[in-house]
Amino acid sequence: MAHWRPPAEIKVKALALAVHDGRFLAEDVTDDAGRLVGLRPPGGTMEFGETREATLVREMAEEIGAEIEIAGPWQVFEAIYCHEGAPGHEIVFAAPVRFTDARFCAGPPLPFREDDGTLCHARWWRPEEAVAAGLALYPDGIAGALAALLATDD
Numbered sequence: 001m002a003h004w005r006p007p008a009e010i011k012v013k014a015l016a017l018a019v020h021d022g023r024f025l026a027e028d029v030t031d032d033a034g035r036l037v038g039l040r041p042p043g044g045t046m047e048f049g050e051t052r053e054a055t056l057v058r059e060m061a062e063e064i065g066a067e068i069e070i071a072g073p074w075q076v077f078e079a080i081y082c083h084e085g086a087p088g089h090e091i092v093f094a095a096p097v098r099f100t101d102a103r104f105c106a107g108p109p110l111p112f113r114e115d116d117g118t119l120c121h122a123r124w125w126r127p128e129e130a131v132a133a134g135l136a137l138y139p140d141g142i143a144g145a146l147a148a149l150l151a152t153d154d
Helices: 052-064 127-132 142-152
Strands: 010-017 023-030 036-040 043-045 068-070 075-083 086-099 110-113 119-125
Touching (some): 010 142, 052 110, 119 127
Parallel strands (some): 010 086
Antiparallel strands (some): 023 036, 023 119, 068 086
8 A cells, every 4th residue: 555645846735724613624644554643624735727715615525525615814824744754845725614515514524535545534623632632733833723713613
C-alpha cells in the first residue's frame, strides 16, 4: 500500500469551517500505521483557474455529497509542515459554511474516498473530545478560527 506524502510544491487549499451545536466537522488525519493523529476541516486542492469559492463548493460535493453556502469571511493560513518525515507547504483559504441540507449537521461519520481511492471519514467533534484524544488540529492556526465560530454558534 502506498502512503501519502506531501508533494514537493506549494498547494493551495480551500477548507470548510463547519460548526453546529457546539461541534465542528473534521476529516481524520492518520499516520502510516493508520492511527488517528489529527483532524483537518474538510475541503481540498484548488484547481488551475478555479476560485476558492468554487473549490470549496466542489470539494464538499465530491467528498461528502453536501451542498454548502459560504457563511462568513475567509481567513488565510500558511502551513509549512512535516508528515512522516516529508516536508509539505500549503496556502489555505478557510471560510465558515452552512449546509443547505440539515441532515449533514448530525449523525454518523461521513465516509468518502480521496482521488487515490483511500477511504476517509469526516465526523463531528466536540472540542473537548479532540483534546482528550490528544488530536492535533491542522493546519496550524485553524483551532483559533474554529473556536471563534464555536463561541458564536447558536
